[in-house]
Amino acid sequence: MARRSSAPLETVTGRIDALNSDGWGVVRAAAGGKTVFVAGALPGELVEYRVRRRERNHDQAELVTLLETAPDRIAPRCAHFGLCGGCALQHLAPESQLAVKERELREALRRIGKVEPASWLSPLSGAPWAYRRRARLGARFGLEGMDLVRYRPDERQFGTFLELEQRAEAERQRRERQRTERLVERALGADPNTTG
Numbered sequence: 001m002a003r004r005s006s007a008p009l010e011t012v013t014g015r016i017d018a019l020n021s022d023g024w025g026v027v028r029a030a031a032g033g034k035t036v037f038v039a040g041a042l043p044g045e046l047v048e049y050r051v052r053r054r055e056r057n058h059d060q061a062e063l064v065t066l067l068e069t070a071p072d073r074i075a076p077r078c079a080h081f082g083l084c085g086g087c088a089l090q091h092l093a094p095e096s097q098l099a100v101k102e103r104e105l106r107e108a109l110r111r112i113g114k115v116e117p118a119s120w121l122s123p124l125s126g127a128p129w130a131y132r133r134r135a136r137l138g139a140r141f142g143l144e145g146m147d148l149v150r151y152r153p154d155e156r157q158f159g160t161f162l163e164l165e166q167r168a169e170a171e172r173q174r175r176e177r178q179r180t181e182r183l184v185e186r187a188l189g190a191d192p193n194t195t196g
Contacts, residue, residue, distance in 0.1 A: 009051075011049070011050050012036075014046075016038065016045045016047060025037070025041025036051065046066075048065040049061040073093075102123055129174075129178075
């Protein structure tokens, strides 16, 4: 069982070497010789982070400042990115997400399955948006029964619960933006199935 201890809230600077399987940036052999997982950081980035949880073999940290950004960092489209736990790599360009996931699969097959396929097919991919189907909900029970249902944050993040109405409103706004984009594309005579 991992041993946890409270951590000082000092800010540390480090270069992100890789992503772990949960999509956190990895700083190898950071101060103290331990690996640090930084929520929201991408490979190649120089970041300032604050350790929030210490484990026996690694530490977990929150991103404080991006000093140098990765070229494949994009702005997340969801207002709740990083809090609800649904989209761990939304800040990474879609083609880079595919590469990360393929690397993770190759490594798992090699390390855990002890197999190396003779050849690989191209990854299946589609539209980078409107495919997400996972939601983590939490319910609170009071004296009168269930009195609150909220989106549950990723417990590894250091966020708070999100109100269900906020997420529903963000989804309505996303759908409205997509509808407007399609109308504009049709008005301009562009093919809505291509990207430009």
